[in-house]
Amino acid sequence: MSLYLRSDEAPTLPPPVRGGGAIGWLKDNIFSGWVSGPLALASLALIIWITPDLIRFYILDAIWTADDGAACRVQGTGACWAFVDRKLDFFRYGSYPVAEHWRVDLVLMVGTVLSARLLWPEGKKSAFGLFAFLVGIPLFIFLMIPGPAAIISAPGLELAILAGGIALACVLEFSKLRTLWVGLIFFVIYPVVAAYLLKGSPLLGLIQVDTNLWGGIFLSLLVATIGIVFSLPAGILLALGRRSELPAVRFFSILYIEFVRGVPFITVLFMANTMLPLFVPDNWSPDRLLRPIIGFALFAAAYMAEEVRGGLQAIPKGQSEGAMALGLSYWQRMRLIVLPQALTLVIPGIVNIFISLFKDTTLVAIVGIFDFLRAIDAARIDPVWSGPTVSPTVYTFAAAFYFLFCFGMSRYSQMMEERLSAGRRR
Amino acid sequence: MSLDAARERPSSSFLYNPQIRGLFWQAVLIIIVGFLGYEAVINAATNMRARGIPTDFSFWDRVASFDINLTLISYSATSTYGRAFLVGLLNTLLVAVIGVVFATVLGFFIGIARLSKNFVVAKLASFYVEIMRNTPLLLQLLFIYNAVLKPLPNPRDSISFGAGFYLNNRGLVMPDPQFAPGAGFILAAGLAGIVGSILYKIYAKRRQAQTGEILPVARVSAALILLPPLMAYFLAGQPVSFEMPFLRGFNFVGGVRVLPEFVALVLGLSIYTAAFIAEIVRAGILAVSHGQTEAAQSLGLSRSQTLKLVIIPQAQRVIVPPLTNQFLALTKNSSLAVFIGYPDLVQVFAGTVLNQTGAAVQVIAITMAVYLVISLITAFIMNLYNRRMALVER
Known part of the structure; x- marks a missing residue:
């Protein structure tokens, strides 16, 4: 099979034009080529078209406090x-059961502090890292999981759990406990204790909570x-x-x-x-x-x-x-x-x-x-x-x-x- | 040499012989697995007898006496459980095939968009990918079904797209094509057009090798595939007509109705899987070294030629194996249909049939076997394809 070879020289093309400044950047990065230009315009149009609606729905027109669904049912209101x-x-x-929520909170608090210690081996070297580990993580769990309502209903218990979380973090940090031991606590002792705590046991004086x-x-x-x-x-x-x-x-x-x-x-x-x-x-x-x-x-x-x-x-x-x-x-x-x-x-x-x-x-x-x-x-x-x-x-x-x-x-x-x-x- | 000598050292007891140890541990494993299997079977037999659960497949030919709202083959409440199984299987395959097509198209588009030099397009695509990959598919399905499709207006106030397409809370209504006797010609003309375009492509390739002339393959192929059926349509006296849906009372009459469950499932599966496919495509294209692009450009190939002739053929080899996994994942994920009530294999067979017959072990085993067979067939086809791609390489 004979293959084609070009015999005449191809004409020299002019060098690519490259504009400087803001317009040049726009031309290179946003509106380059005949596919990408319209696509960019379409994307921009989509963003401009959809963002205000989203902001209006989720923030501006949203109903933040109400006792029942009446306020949310009003025509034109946003997220409920x-x-x-x-x-x-x-x-x-x-x-x-509401009265037993503290058991779940306690299990989550201890679990989070332990796993943070395992997952974040060297991050605590900086002052910020240390602060985040000792106080930030317990506080985060405290605010995320029990939430303000639980703190108002049972302030002593929930604050005790927060203090316990911080104390546990301090012990884990300053006792120089080896990661292996933390791992053993997390994988062996903690699950058993957590299971008994969640399930409840008459021996511990905790009422049984069915799964x-x-x-x-x-x-x-x-x-x-x-x-x-x-x-x-x-x-x-x-x-x-x-x-x-x-x-x-x-x-x-x-x-x-x-x-x-x-x-x-x-x-x-x-x-x-x-x-x-x-x-x-x-x-x-x-x-x-x-x-x-x-x-x-x-x-x-x-x-x-x-x-x-x-x-x-x-x-x-x-x-x-x-x-x-x-x-x-x-x-x-x-x-x-x-x-x-x-x-x-x-x-x-x-x-x-x-x-x-x-x-x-x-x-x-x-x-x-x-x-x-x-x-x-x-x-x-x-x-x-x-x-x-x-x-x-x-x-x-x-x-x-x-x-x-x-x-x-x-x-x-x-x-x-x-x-x-x-x-x-x- | 030295290893053999150490093995045959007379002082070492046979306890330290690696072969004997290997045999010993394998025997232990086989005994444990065998014991567990035996116990499971014995327990299952005892428990099933005690609870009156059927242990054979006699339910297969009994009358199902329940209805299914989407059937590709004829089915009624008087059909057998076996027939119900077939209906469910076909519904699963329908969703899987359509989902795979949509997901691939969307996924390739988004994957390429993510690599775009265009700042806005690339950011938008990566935003899509991150959102879709980091939220559960089930949540997306429920969102589409309960928060998007369910609140749609009732049939009286349907959203009309024109040309007989209506969207309402009972699904998507569209015109039903009716085929008169001459319709076969259109199909024949279409097939002839496809064959013609393939022949033309072979001819164009040969011609380019001989003379360097590049023929407009894409345009001619499009004309070859589109024009003959169109001509056949008019020559045969317009044998295809559309039965338009129209509103009567509270619902539409005529036309085809696509279930909202089907729309939600196809939509959910394809936009979710598309995000994963996009990442695969992106990784595949990035895997082709930049030197290839530069070499192609220095040869004077245009951007689209570089992509078509240099990048894609090489990226394909990296993309295809994980892409297959995504297709299989989509097929398996179609079992989430059970959450929104689309009558797929799991919903019909592992749901309704299992509850009616109580034959848990048989039904679950059959269901699992179906998915296993689908996986194996797909893996087999893709292996053949991979082998072909690998040969092209050399």
Whole structure:
């Protein structure tokens, strides 16, 4: 096949025109080319057209305080924040008895301070960081979770919880407790104490609160935390199993991972809810709340395993062989050499999975768990408040909540990624 | 050598033989898994018998006696559970296919917009991506369904788009195309046009290789695909007519009605997945090194030529595998239909059928198997595609 070759010389084109100043920048960055120019105009028009309406709806015309839905039903009013304000307790605690809310607050306070200590290992070096850790985080939880209403109804108890949070932060900071011990407290002692505190126990003099009554933000955080905390070790084990040299271990790992990843989370929840009680002896049947949590954890582990496997594959074999030559055993090699490098590589992926798991907690509503979104959806149809603006308002509130958490997690992962990749930067 | 010597060292007991240890741990694992599986089966059998739950598949041929408000195949309350399963499966596939198309188009558009040098466009696109990726899909679905579609006016006050399209709280009403006998010609002419455009593209490629002349492939293809069906339409005596919907009493008569649940699900799934696809597209384009762009520009290729001939073919290889995962995720996420009452596989089969028959284990197993099979088929097709792409590389 003869190929075409150009024989005559192409004419010299004039150099590209580049204007300076504001007009030049506009021409280069906003209105370059015949597609981008109109597109930019359209985008600008969209922003100009939509922003005032949003500001008017959510801020200027919004109803901030009201006793019932009458004010929100008036034609032309904006978001009904009064509704959110009134239902805030329900969104936070579900149907947990009001007199026992302090138990939830205490669990959240201790959990947040402990996890902040674990997640923020060196951030406290600056004066601001130290202040944020010692006072800022307890205060934040105090203002976010119990809220002003609870402080007015039970001032002593709630202030005691705030003081306890600050005290705990000080102890964690100044006792020079090693991170390993904090981890042990967080993963072993804290869950047991929290479970007894939330569930209540006659021995401790706390009335029993059935899991049917648990709900709201607190339940969403609980499900997400258990799933996330469980998924990482289980995922690492599954990932190691998938790369194992033992065929039986590899087979079961692949079977499990591919099966769980191939089906929708809803069917896993259905399975946990209806089939789990059938698979165990009758008197072992797990609690109504525990079933979806087990399903969630099992689901999370499979996704985590694939992410960790990606990291394991990226570590050159020489690392493992070098460790072998030093006489390290399999578990020593993995724990000291391979996993630290592999996990560092996949931190963004792991956090992405955390984010998607946190979003997936909303699906537990399908098996009757009263998580935050379900509480929102149940409160929405309250006839006292029913009005055209109530649904957009509560959904926006929920979206803001989830966005804050997920966006925060992704920013945290970017920070950690930078910190941990310091060794690889040239 | 030395490793083998160490292994065969006579002083070491067989307890330290890695092979024997491996066999031992595998045996332990198999025994544990086998024991758990056996216990589960025995317990399930006992529990199911005790609670009177059916353990066979005899429900499959029994009469379902419930209605489904969207059926692609003929179905009535007297059909069997098996038929209901089929209806649900087809509804799931319908949503998945339409959702995938929309999500891909929107996702590519936003992904490229994010890379735009244009400040406003890029910021707007990244704003979209951050909002969509950081809020739960279920929340978005509920928002679209409960806060956008439900408060729409009732059929009497429908929003009219003209040409017989109306939007109201019972869904989207549009004209129903009616095909008279001659309509087959239009289809045939369309197919012929597509074949013609493919042949023309092959011819244009060969011609360019020989003479350097670049033929206007896009314009000619568009004409070849659009004109013949249009001509066939008029030559065959306009065999396609539209049955217009019109208001009678409180509702529309005639035309096709798209359920609001369907609109919400397709919309929610596609705008959510589009944000993820946009990130994949962006990463794929960024993965092509800048030297490629510079080299293409120094060869005198225009911006669009650089994109079409140099960047996209290379980015495709990076984009396709994660894109497949997104398609599968969308298909699996279509099971969220159950929250807004769209009759998909999970809602019809794992919901209504399970509740009516009580055959939990069988129904859930079948449902899971369906999604697994869809995953496996998609993975298989995409592997074939990947292999082809990899061959083009060399």
